[in-house]
Amino acid sequence: MFSSLEFNNNEPIYLQIENYIKYMIKNNMVVTDAKLPSSRDLSKILGVSRNSVIVAYENLEADGIVYTIKGRGTFVSKSKEDYKNGWNLSWDNMINSYGRLAEELDIVKTEIPWEKGMISFKSISPDGALFDIDEFKKSFLNRISLEEDKILNYGYAQGYKPLIDYLLEYMKQKGVSVENKDIIITNGFTEGLEMILDTFCNFGDKILCENPTHNTSIKIMKVLGLDIIGVKMNQDGIDIEELENKLKNNKIKFGYLIPSYHNPTGIVMKAEKRQRVYNLFRKYNIPIIEDGFNEELLYNSTHISPLSSIDKGGNGVIYISSFSKILFPGLRVGWILADKRIIDVLESVKRCKNIHTSFLDQGILYEYLNSGAFDKNVKRIRKVYREKYDFALNCINKYIKPDFIWGEGALHIYIGIEGVKSRELLKECYKKNVIFTPGDIFSVDNSCENTLRIGLTRLNLEQIEEGIRIIGEKVKELRERIRFNEDK
Amino acid sequence: MFSSLEFNNNEPIYLQIENYIKYMIKNNMVVTDAKLPSSRDLSKILGVSRNSVIVAYENLEADGIVYTIKGRGTFVSKSKEDYKNGWNLSWDNMINSYGRLAEELDIVKTEIPWEKGMISFKSISPDGALFDIDEFKKSFLNRISLEEDKILNYGYAQGYKPLIDYLLEYMKQKGVSVENKDIIITNGFTEGLEMILDTFCNFGDKILCENPTHNTSIKIMKVLGLDIIGVKMNQDGIDIEELENKLKNNKIKFGYLIPSYHNPTGIVMKAEKRQRVYNLFRKYNIPIIEDGFNEELLYNSTHISPLSSIDKGGNGVIYISSFSKILFPGLRVGWILADKRIIDVLESVKRCKNIHTSFLDQGILYEYLNSGAFDKNVKRIRKVYREKYDFALNCINKYIKPDFIWGEGALHIYIGIEGVKSRELLKECYKKNVIFTPGDIFSVDNSCENTLRIGLTRLNLEQIEEGIRIIGEKVKELRERIRFNEDK
Structure with a gap:
């Protein structure tokens, strides 16, 4: 690093070395705490006497520019002057409305966080104990033996071909016609939804959805500046009359629906109703x-096909999914099945956003699916979640006695308690170390205030009973308080 | 699936079974090619005579609604009627300007693709043969043994803590002060840049950058509707006079710079120049x-610190990077080091976009870095690329004799040939199975038409010589053609 130091004949050598080191530090050619060459080495490099180097180092140390550690050498000090004069921009003022909304709607930041010792009914992420780690390791080793460095280098924006082919076949098994359709792999469902809205919507466009609905989807629509039209839910799903009304009277860009184990209500839309809903959207060409x-948690005995399967040979339904509520959500792999033209443009959009989804993760997932490990695993998972659900349902009926319980299984239970605001209930339960998700989070219009979602995946039966008992206790107290106030 | 069939007393049993199956098919309760229960099984399920079922199946088969395979059973036919009447939306017309631009600027779709047998100087993705697969496997197995299912479940938007801590230390080693700063993990550099622009820019904002510059960055700026102000490059990097001029006379939101092995020119900005450039941006508060x-490919002997390191204790420089040109780009892991407030808002933005980057990939990368495998590997990689570069440089001087060669190593060489349009040259070389990247792709104003980037990573020395020989031949022919035309 001293290669560009050229000595002149006017100044003493030690001073020239001193000044050059100062110059290097000033220009960031050496960094704080970097080790300088020993005096012996430097004298050789520069072809000068060792004494000149020693004097230069001593002067620099006296000025606080370098420091010495006995037996280790001479190092560059941190320059206090520089730090005092740091460039100071006010970043907070520079965040645009997109960034502000993303923060404002980020429930991880705004809601009560989980703390150790709490019974949390907030989560619906899968129970890690159900992951088959041995099969996962095997899948990794098999795939990397086969692909070697190829799977670690840049891949294709559309995704890993064997996984795409597997998923096309998988969707066919669900009864979906894949003619003129294709699949793109995304970083989970979230990216899939964002990409579609980003590519087809403009600021202020209207999206119709169930109300309540998946809170992340609401967030994505809002940050993109879309206008959300909610349609109320009944025990059997979306209200058909209100749906037709809103389809007829609004210029709607897309409908967004969750037909199976709807989040948060848990409702599975029946086959006949799926057909009616599909017909209505088609009638208005939305x-x-x-x-x-x-959908993977649907029990075999009641096979219900996706809405997409009704649209045989058509291109009116875009299907997005992932296995993240069952398999390895840490991997972030989801997919979109849609008209070829849609996948084509999304391929370019994906390349713009992050080139492609991890090929390693896609490769492992493919191997895991293709080996049959998934099929075996999903049966076990269904059984475990079914047990938890049935158990929790009993507890809810016993301890809470809500006004309604919707849905029919999977990862969560949605209940309504008239007269009791779930936010107030949450405040009380929190004092007893129990938390859940209040219904308003899923609402597009600040309604659903008397409802809550009870997520079951991360708790054992004992915790479920204890937590629900406490919620029930608090519901009773709040109901009594209300009655008392009414009597007054 | 026959659980909701209730018999009446008015119609024959076989007809009721027949109609119910039709109803199930119509309502997608059974899908195409699904197997129906055997007549024996169904008669038991329904508690009717086997004969009724047989008659129902026969009638359905006669109508083409089901089909039978000898010895295998009865299956649901594909309904031709449904397919003919598919919902047919014209998706192409529905793509918005963002989607259109993403496609238009997608060079994978618009440029000559690589074909088998070609010598392609287009790629600068790393040579997979340099990946240390054994160490990679070890990293996977170690990390998963330690973390087990935790690393496969949902993680944090900011990233995997051990990796963040490692990278903070890594940046400190580069001389960057990390006080009041933090790191967020992204899906590679591309997502990092997109997230920052998405969060701080508004439509029409001006971004100043080197011209030419990284084509993916140009694309991201353009699709987001930003206005790009290019500053010309000289042999030693950005033109200081033009830079000051443009900083002074425009309301600029951000500068975007590539100080080390600039893409496409390969120029490494000298330490003194870095200081001047930094001072200018700071003077105008941009x-x-x-x-x-x-940056990882910079040779130890000429240690140059990032621009961020000049900004000691300040927050005016946002640093984005990834190891994707050295290590496993298929994993898509990059990072942003910036002011804490920036990382804070980006955390919410990341959660909006795709929850987080694969925790498995982050875990493996962390293990690989922390084990020392990276340090060992990067030295070897530097050596291999240095050899390729030196060899290619010789070939270029021998066969092409360009008017200028910029840069000083790493993955590519940027050359200029006066009078020869690189697009025309590419057309001629393509006929001889040699392709490269014409300079205009990196230009923000359709300039750089006499330049080209020669990427070296994926070729061996023999291919490099052969390819450059052919380019040289074609350059000679084009020069002669030009001289001939001028003489006329």
Whole structure:
């Protein structure tokens, strides 16, 4: 690093070395705490006497520019002057409305966080104990033996071909016609939804959805400046009359629906109703974005096909899904099945956003699916979640006695308690170390204030009973308080 | 699936079964090619005579609604009627300007693709043969043994803590002060840049950058509707006079710079120049986005610190990087180092976009870095690329004799040939199975038409010589053609 130092004949050598080191520090050619060459080495490098170097180092140390550690050498000090005069921009003022909304709607930041020792009914992420780690390791080793460095280098924006082919076949098994359709792999469902809205919507466009609905989807629509039209839910799903009304009277860009184990209500839309809903959207020529959320948990005995399967040979339904509520959500792999033209443009959009989804993760997931490990695993998972659900349902009926319980299983239970605001209930339960998700989070219009979602995946039966008992206790107290106030 | 069939007393049993199956098919309760229960099983399920079922199946088969495979059973036919009447939306017309631009600027779609047998100087992705697969496997196995299912479940938007801590230390080693700063993990550099622009810019904002510059960055700016102000490059990097002029006379939101092995020119900005450039941006209070691209390939002997390191204790430089040009780009892991307030808002933005980057990939990368495998590997990689570069440089001087060669190593060489349009040259070389990247792709104003980038990473020395020989031949032919035309 001393290669560009050229000595002149006017100044003493030690001073020239001193000044050059100062110059290097000033120009960031050496950094704080960097080790300088030993005096012996430097004298050789520069072809000068060792004494000149020693004097230069001593002067620099006296000025606080370098420091010495006995037996280790001479190092560059931190320059206090520089730090005092740091460039100071006010970044907070520079965040645009997109960034502000993303923060404002970020429930991780705004809601009560989980703390150790709490019973949290907030989560619906899968129970990690159900992951088959051995099969996962095997999948990794098999795939990397086969692909070697190829799977670690840049891949294709559309995704890993064997995984795409597997998922096309998988969707066919669900009864969806894949003619003129294709699949793109995304970083989970979230990216899939964002990409579609980003590519087809303009600021202020209207999206129709169930109300309540998946809070992340609401967030994505809001940050993109879209206008959300909610349609109320009944025990059997979206209200058909209100749906037709709103489809007829609004210029709607997309419908967004969660037909299976709807989040948060848990309702599975029946086959006949799916047909009616599809017919209505088609009648008004409004394409549907179908959220395949949790479809894998549907029990074999009541096979219900996705909305997409009704649209045989058509291109009016865009299907997005992931296995993230069952398999390895840490991997962030989801997919979109849609008209070829849609996948084509999304391929370019994906390349713009992040080139492609991790090929390693896609490769492992493919191997895991293709080996049959998934099929085996999903049966076990269904059984475990079914047990938790049935158990929790009993507890809710016993301890809470809500006014309604919707849905029919999977990862969560949605209940309504008339007269009791779930925010107030949450405040009381929090004091007893129990938390859940208040219904308003899923509402597009600040309604659903008397409802709550009870997520079951991360708790054992004992915790479930204890937590629900406490919620029930607090519901009773709040109901009594209300009655008391009414009597007054 | 026959659970909701209730028999009446008015119609024959076989007809009721027949109609119910039709109803199930119509309502997608059974899908195409699904197997129906055997007549024996169904008669038991329904508690009717086997004969009724047989008659129902026969009638359905006669109508083409089901089909039978001898010895295998009865299956649901594909309904031709449905397919004919598919919902047919014209998606192409529905793509918005963002989607259109993403496609238009997608060079994978618009440029000559690589074909088998070609010598392609287009790529600068790393040579997979340099990946240390054994160490990679070890990193995977170690990390998963330690973390087990935790690393496969949902993680944090900011990233995997051990990796963040490692990178903070890594940036400190580069001389960057990390006080009041933090790191967020992104899906590679591309997502990092997009997230920052998405969060701080508004439509029509001006971004100043080197001209030419990284084509993906140009694309991201354009699709987001930003206005790009290019500053010309000289042999030693950005033109200081023009830079000051443009900083002074425009309301600029960000500067975007690639100080080390600039893409496409390969120029490494000298330490003194870095200081001058930094001072200018600071004078006009315009924050810098520093692209740390390829910094890892800088040779130890000429240690040059990032622009961020000059900004000691300040917050005016946002640093984005990834190891994707050295290590496993298929994993898509990059990072942003910036003021805490920036990382804070980006955390919410990241959660909006795709929850987080694959925790598995972050875990493996962390293990690989922390084990020392990276340090060992990067030295070897530097050596291999240095050899390729030196060899290619000789070939270029021998066969092409360009008017200028810029840069000083790493993955590519940028050359200029006066009078020869690189697009025309590419057309001629393509006929001889040689392709490269014409300079205009990196230009913000359709200039650089006499330049080209020669990427070296994926070729061996023999291919490099052969390819450059062919380019040289074609350059000679084009020069002669030009001289001939001028003489006329």
